[in-house]
Amino acid sequence: MNVYQIVTDKIIAQLEQGVAPWHKPWTAEAPCNLVSGKPYRGINTFLLASQGYGSRYWLTFNQAKKLGGNVKRGEKSSLVVFWKIGDYRKENKETGDLEDRKSILLRYYSIFNLQQTEGIAEKLGLDKRTPIVPNLEQCDKLVSDMPNPPKREQDARAWYKPAVDVVGMPARELFNTPEEFYSTLFHELAHSTGHASRLNREGIMERHAFGDEDYSKEELVAEMTAAMLGGVCGISPAVIANSAAYLKNWLTVLKSDSKLLVSAASQAQKAADYILGKAVEAES
Numbered sequence: 001m002n003v004y005q006i007v008t009d010k011i012i013a014q015l016e017q018g019v020a021p022w023h024k025p026w027t028a029e030a031p032c033n034l035v036s037g038k039p040y041r042g043i044n045t046f047l048l049a050s051q052g053y054g055s056r057y058w059l060t061f062n063q064a065k066k067l068g069g070n071v072k073r074g075e076k077s078s079l080v081v082f083w084k085i086g087d088y089r090k091e092n093k094e095t096g097d098l099e100d101r102k103s104i105l106l107r108y109y110s111i112f113n114l115q116q117t118e119g120i121a122e123k124l125g126l127d128k129r130t131p132i133v134p135n136l137e138q139c140d141k142l143v144s145d146m147p148n149p150p151k152r153e154q155d156a157r158a159w160y161k162p163a164v165d166v167v168g169m170p171a172r173e174l175f176n177t178p179e180e181f182y183s184t185l186f187h188e189l190a191h192s193t194g195h196a197s198r199l200n201r202e203g204i205m206e207r208h209a210f211g212d213e214d215y216s217k218e219e220l221v222a223e224m225t226a227a228m229l230g231g232v233c234g235i236s237p238a239v240i241a242n243s244a245a246y247l248k249n250w251l252t253v254l255k256s257d258s259k260l261l262v263s264a265a266s267q268a269q270k271a272a273d274y275i276l277g278k279a280v281e282a283e284s
Contacts, residue, residue, distance in 0.1 A: 021050035043265035053113035069119035077110035160191035190225030224268035
C-alpha cells in the first residue's frame with residue numbers, strides 16, 4: 001500500500017467515526033517536534049492534532065532514549081509523512097544523452113506524543129500545560145494584516161467571487177459566536193489566496209459543479225486553511241451544518257482519490273502562510 005493510501009485510510013477512519021479532523025471541536029497549538037522545535041506542517045498537522053493528546057510535542061523512539069526517557073510499554077506510534085528527494089540520471093531516448101533527474105517520493109516514519117513517554121516531560125518542565133485562550137484580537141489582526149487582501153462587502157451569505165476578487169460576509173452579530181464568524185471568514189479568505197494576484201492556485205478561476213473533484217479539493221483547501229488559522233488564534237472551527245451529509249460527501253470524495261488529502265493540505269499550508277505573511281516553506 002502506498003503512503004497516500006495509508007494517510008487517506010487514517011483520515012477516512014476518523015470520518016467514519018463521525019468527525020472530520022479539520023473540524024475537531026477543540027483548539028490546540030500546532031504539533032511540534034520536541035528536539036528540533038520545528039512545527040509539523042501540511043497533512044501532518046491534522047494527522048497529529050487529531051490524535052487527542054494534551055501535549056503539542058512529539059518525538060521518535062530514539063529521540064526519547066537520547067533524552068534519558070522511554071516510550072511507555074504498549075503505546076502505539078503515530079504517522080508523519082515527508083518528501084524524500086533524490087537525484088538520478090536517465091537516458092534521453094531521442095538524443096541518447098544522460099540527463100540529471102530528480103525523484104520526489106512521499107515517505108513516512110513513526111513518532112510518539114510526549115504524553116506517551118516517561119522521564120522526559122517532568123525533567124524539561126513540560127508536564128503542566130497552559131490552557132489555550134481564544135484570542136479574538138489576534139483574529140482581527142490576522143485579517144487586517146493579510147498581504148494584498150481581497151475586497152470585502154456585507155451580504156446575507158458568505159462567499160468569494162474570484163472574477164471580481166471580493167469576499168462577502170454577513171455581519172459579525174449574525175453569527176452565534178465570534179469564533180464562528182472568524183472561522184467562516186478564514187474559509188473565504190483561504191479561497192481568495194488562490195487568485196492569480198496571490199498564489200494562483202489551479203482551478204480557482206473556473207466555475208465548478210458542487211461535488212466535482214476540483215470543487216471538493218478547493219473546499220478542502222479552504223477548510224484546512226481555516227482550521228490552521230483558527231489554531232493560531234486559539235479558536236474552534238465553525239459548527240458544521242448537516243454533518244451526516246457533510247461526512248458522507250468527504251468519505252465518497254476521499255475514497256476515489258488517495259492523493260487528494262496530501263495535496264490539499266499542502267495547498268492549505270501555503271494559503272495559511274500567505275494570509276499570515278510568511279514565506280512559503282516545505283511541509284514536514
